[in-house]
Structure formats: C-alpha cells, structure tokens
Amino acid sequence: MIFDFFSEIKYEISVVEDELKKAVRSSDPLLTETATHLISAGGKRLRPAFCLLGGKFYNFDLDKLVPLAVALELIHMATLVHDDVVDSSLTRRGMPTVKAQWGNRISTHIGDYLLGKSLILISLYDEPLIPRVLANTSVKMSEGEILQITTTHDTNQNIKDYFYRINRKTALLISASCQLGAVACGAPRYLHQSLRRFGHHIGMAFQITDDILDMTAEQIKLGKPVGGDLKQGIITLPTIYALRKSSARDRLREIINKTDKSEQEISEAIDLITQCGGITYSAAIAGQYIAKAKKELARLPEVPVKKTMQTIADFIGIRKF
C-alpha cells in the first residue's frame, strides 16, 4: 500500500522492502512467521519514504540510507506491536493484530525483538547524530504513550496537551525520518534541521488527520473500527474542541466517561462533535501545519523531489485513509 506519489522512489522503496524482510529473519520459526505477518500486513512505509526523500536533498546514496530506512520502519512497527499489547485492539489495518493471534506475552517480546533489530542497523552508522536523535525520539515516544494512557478520559485537557502528546506519539519519528535521511547522506546542519522542521509539521498534520479519520472514515478504508479513540476514552482534537464549544458538551462528557460505550453512543458523540464544528476546526489546524510545512519546504534547495514533498504535504490534508 505505497502512496502513488512515492513512484519517484519506487525502486528504492522496493529495496527497503526486501531488506525489511531480511532484517527480521530469525532462527526461531515463530519469530520469522510473526515478523513476516507484520510486514505483509503492509503499512504506508511513510517513515522509510521520508528518509529516502530527505536523502534526495543532498548526496543521495542508497546504500547509506537503506539500513536507516529499515530501522525507522522497525521502530514504527515495534511501537504498533506494543500498542496492540496495551489497548486490547484486535485488528489493525484490517488484519488481526499480533496480540489477537499470539497473545500479549509474545507481542511484548516481538516488539522488543523488532526494536533490537533496528538497533543493530543503527549501530552500523558512525555519524553520532543518528543514534542520538533516535534514542531521544524513542524516550519521548514512550513518554507520549504513557501520557496518552494517563490522560485517557481526562476531559479537562487542552489543545496544548494534545499537541505535546501527538508530537511525541507521531511527529517526532516522522521528523527524525526526514532529518536523518539527509544526515546519513552527509548533509550540512542547516539542511537537515530544515527537513526536521518540515517533518515535524507534516507529522503533526498527519496525526491530526488520523484523529479526524478515526471519526469520519468508513471502517473498510480505515482498517480498524471507527470511533476507536472515543471508545477507549482517548481525547483528540475534535473532541477537545467540542468539549469547549458544543452546547451538548455535558452529554458528550458523560458519554466519554462511560467505560462501556454502545455503538449508538459512539455515533451520538461523533455527531455532537461534527455538528459543533469539531471536525472542520481540526481540519483547519491540520491545514495550518501543512502550510508551515510548505513554507519550510520553500527554504530547501531546488531538487526534483521537492515537488513530491509538496504533493505529500497537500495529500496529508485531504487523505481518506
């Protein structure tokens, strides 16, 4: 499920794909089976793609980029697997999760295994910025995950709390992907810092859109149940807005605080959020991040993939999956 506009790096992505399969091989048959399952379940390969595109802004060198691109996807996969352990979700991308097939115990260690495999790849790099940025990112990602748990059902959280959380949860790794692709190719500081900022804005827009889609998408496109966040009590931007602006905010709070919510209550909550403008407000905020990303992009050197980066930025604001 590779985005069409990645056609420019289609060959490179296919190399990453092959190396991804090789990277997770183990002498243990269960591990190999599970990892193959995880890889074939797909994913947008957004982080490897951003890493490769980042490299295109300087002395592009595929050999230098592939281990990093694979490592970024492995870190992302490890996070998904560990997420599946904790939030009891039974499908992801329309496929049964590792947890549903093998249980919590296996999932925890599979996640650790994928993370370990990424560390082997990262340790190949002499450039100290690569392990340092990724180590910091992984700490902050865990902080974001814990924050998401501790703020579940907390209807008092504000937009700042939300931004802080989604930066850790999503934007930081996308940002690191853009930046480190350039770093791996030896790009100077101003360039990889600019790509880092671009990635941050794109990452924020991506997660806001994800949170919107969780309320508006059709289940079949999303590959997971609609309203999943609300069901779990995860408060995202549309909800934060509605909890302040909706005339029915007391009813909305009441639904959110219920531990067992019916499908009907989830639908009602989504309707309340939509009616008061929570979705359009959030889409506008995503749009602002996209504008910031494009502004940052304007500063970057004129290379062929710049157009692709622009297309991606535009797409993220209007994507339906």
Added chain:
Amino acid sequence: MIFDFFSEIKYEISVVEDELKKAVRSSDPLLTETATHLISAGGKRLRPAFCLLGGKFYNFDLDKLVPLAVALELIHMATLVHDDVVDSSLTRRGMPTVKAQWGNRISTHIGDYLLGKSLILISLYDEPLIPRVLANTSVKMSEGEILQITTTHDTNQNIKDYFYRINRKTALLISASCQLGAVACGAPRYLHQSLRRFGHHIGMAFQITDDILDMTAEQIKLGKPVGGDLKQGIITLPTIYALRKSSARDRLREIINKTDKSEQEISEAIDLITQCGGITYSAAIAGQYIAKAKKELARLPEVPVKKTMQTIADFIGIRKF
C-alpha cells in the same frame, strides 16, 4: 542489596546508583514515580558491578564507565518490567511488580522508556563495539524470551535447548557487561574477549543457580514464590534431568502439563526432582561453569580486582539468594 565483595568498588557503585536515579527522571510525574519505585526495589546491580570490574583490568576511568554501567542496569530493568507484563507475576524481589501496581499497559511503555534511556547513554560512546554488542544482545535476549514462551510445558526439550535459552536470557548481558567495561576503558581485543568469556561462564552458572533456587530457596530470601518456574511450566535444568532419570517421570510430566497446579503438586514435583538428584546434578553443572570462569580468569592480568572476581565466581555457586 549490594554484594559484600563489591566493597572494592563501593564508591563507584554509589556513583552509578545516583546516576541511575537521575537517568530515569522525566517531566511526567507517573514515570518518575514508577522509575523511582523500580530503582528502590533494589536488585544486586550485578551488571554495573561487572562492568566496573571489567574496567579495572585496564585503564580504569570512572567517567567513561558510569553511563555504560547505568545503561546495562536500565536494559536489565526493562527486561524485568517486560517480563512482568507477560507472565502475570505479581511480586518480584518481594515488592509488588509494576504490573501489579499500574497494569500491563503502563508496564510495556515503562519498559520501552527505560530501554530508550539506555540508548541515550549508549549513544554517548564513540567506540562502535558498545552499541553493536548491546544491539545484538538485546535481539538475542528477545529471542530467548520468546523461546521460553514457546517451550513452556515442552517436556521433550533437552539440555542443549536449555543452555541455548539461558545464554540468551541471562548470560549474554552479564558477558557484555564484563566485556564492555573493558572496551569502554580502551582495553585491547584479547583482554575484552577474555572478559566476555568469563562473563559468559559466570552468567550461565548464575542462571542455573537461579533455577535451582527457584526450587530450594525459602520464599522470604528469594523475594518471589518458590516453584514459580514449575507453576508456569518453565522447564529448567533440574526438571530436564528428572524427566530423564526419575522413576516417577510420568507423574512429573503429568504435574508439569497441568495448567492449574496446586501448592501440594508443586511441592510433590520439587520432591521428585530433588530425590532423583536433579538439584545436585544442576549444582554440579553450575560448578563446571564456575571452574571454566576461573580458568578464564587465570589468563587475565594480575590486577587487584582479580581476587574479587574469583570470590564472585565462588559465591555464585553457593549463593542462597
């Protein structure tokens, strides 16, 4: 709960202890609380101690060793926390586990957080061997954990399977601790390779003794319920021996295969294992590893801590906790 014979590195261990507390601090109060809980729950600090002792064989430099020593303990702690997620144990070292206090979801991310913090410390080192050895070790540790799950209740496994598993589960990280302490101080290859082998033998002996103690210790000394491995269907060396040599091996197999075992059945199994010589056999195997460790030690340079290493080797074979 620092071993007495670590008195030689008492000051250094106290520095590691302070840095350990600093390393896990977070802006998130829950994270800081949990990490403090984990640290104050103690532990033998065996890996930091071996790292420091390894450094004493060459140009000992505490500044170069402390981040590594802290990272090793963090990796170990992360493993324990993730273990607690998966095997539903509610106490460890006599204290409630993270899981018992905060649940599976938090535990998974706390483990990832600790691991991330260790990566930050490891990324400080320019010596490529340090991240590489630790990345490989972490992959193999996950493989060991998964193997332990998939071989649960498998009464056909042999001694070779057991050695393969405990090497991954325990010996590799102790071995890396010994080796990398020397590496961090710039020791030549022959020296850190010798320490690596010493650490392997000590680590194997340590885990075998651990598995013996799981059947023979008093609960108060062990800090966790006796017979825990048998209860969970984890087959350790004394059991493997008994499954071959005991005249009551059919009864033993029957107890192991029960999903719900009574305290009385656990006691019966331990008695069967002990009576056929499973404990003494295992102690003898541990003794062989200790002999190998001491033989390896004989090749190492004559430095003051060599005596300490010998004492540790001897202690591991006779320890009661």
